[in-house]
Amino acid sequence: MADLVSHPDEVRVVSRRFGQGAADIDRYLQLDGYKAVQKALAMQPDAIVNLVKDSGLRGRGGAGFNTGMKWSFVPKQSAKPKYILCNGDESEPGTCKDRLIFEHDPHAVIEGVVIAGIATGAHAGYIYVRGEYRYLLEIMQKAIKDAYARGFLGKNIFGSGYDFEVYWHGGAGAYEVGEESALMESLEGKRGIPRIRPPFPAVVGLWGGPTVINNAETLASVPHILLGGAEWFAKLGPPKNGGTRLFCLSGHLNRPGVYELPMGYNLKKMIYNVGGGIPNGRTLKAVVPGGSSCPLLTAGEIDVSMDFDSMMKAGSMLGSGGVVVVDDSTCMVKFALRIMKFYRHESCGWCIPCREGTDWLDKILVRFHSGGGLRKDIDNIQYLSENMLGRTFCPLGDAAAMPTISIVKKFRKEFEDHLDGKPCPFEKAGAAELAMA
């Protein structure tokens, strides 16, 4: 079980029940559980959608799309059943927050799914949990079973006349499945290859029915909005960036951990105050601000507000909340190589720019880091990455390109230091073993 941490600057909304045994349904009920869904049942569906829209809740998986807006795209009338799909395929490197939600507050996710269903007129929801999180799938299975036993799920929930079914589903290891259309393919028992859009999932999704796909943290935020109100939630963060976020601090920090901080919290404060700064007398070199798909920030670029819009302005992304801190002992060529190795491994192979691009980039970076690089490779790495941007079927190609471009641009000197057969200045061995592993 992952250790919990705390800091005085935390604002606990989603993590309010962490460490309090709320996976137990009776304990969850004591802690205001299942009140929000009863409130939702008494509301008009449009009123719920508008409330969530006004709260400024944006997708916590990384894209940051307004959740209420996403719900509003679901057609009112549909010949096919509508579905809610909770994306719990957390696998963005640097991200480990949904894991804590499933472990400590599984009923909040269930409640969020049901509320999303009431708001969009759906009568079934699926909670997809990544395959590696087997103990969390067990927790979720029990939570769903308990909720059925109390009449909170199934026919006529809370005696309201509304029917809603919630089902669990387990994955089997695939980063790509976290992409919403690949997630649906996976749930339908296929390879997780993304679908072309349009049509968007809100119109044609699971088994052809209109489908809302939200991240687990997004859905776990929804019950709090119902109870606390849109205005309260919106005011926790800067304009259009409502609420808080579970920031997963990792890497070279004295106090790594998952902390819930208001949207717009300053990144520098997050690293030095909340995360306790860099250990071993080292200094900061770079930060991955929101999972491995985001452009990196240098030590001089960290005085920024961690919300979707400010991070976009700073040339990066808020992403999934995975903040990976890198100190000055790290070789950025190797770091770029490790990121590319990941995307090469996870590329589903469906579209050519991603399949060939990640493979080619991985090979160049391996050769480069082991001392066989040519000066023209540096520009080629950037050129190849830029040619993947926007030219792939799904965002995986962009995700591989963006950090790579930023590393070449911001740490070009480190690439030059590897030229002319020079060994990696940061380590004895070089990347030969990494490549063979």
Next chain:
Amino acid sequence: MKFSDQFEARFAEMLTHYPTKRSALVPTLLYAQDEVGHLSDEVIAEIASRVDLTELEVRNVISYYSMLTTKPRGKYNVQVCTNIACLLRGGEELLEHCKGRLGIGNKGTTQDGMFSLEEVECIGACSWAPAVQVNYAFHENLTTEKMDKVLDAYNEEGNAVGKWLTWSPIPMK
């Protein structure tokens, strides 16, 4: 082909989850693998017939998912994460240590069939890096010394249990 009663109960439940049988495929394959140790020809044939697919279609799905394997593995599959958060905190050193200690390379299996070793991508333990999963149990904030203790404990357990143990519901510390 005989699976456990628990598997049959789960499979029967899953068929009620979805409008199509094939939707139960991915979790069913993983549950079957947990019992048999790998997805053998026999398992693939059985599951294909249960969800009305050809064996080829099932194999096509299996090859996509990194946790699914058609090759036998050791009783304990030691999965060492070396992705960025673990890399920065010694994930690669941990992998090298495991290779040396077990005398096998990446995706290898020890001769006694006790351990397999696998370098894996992010397992969602970034804030507690470096981290390893042994079957489904997480082991976090590791050092090479702690890793040795973890492996010792599994070795002891493996010799005592003597059968293909699938996973521990409560991850060991």
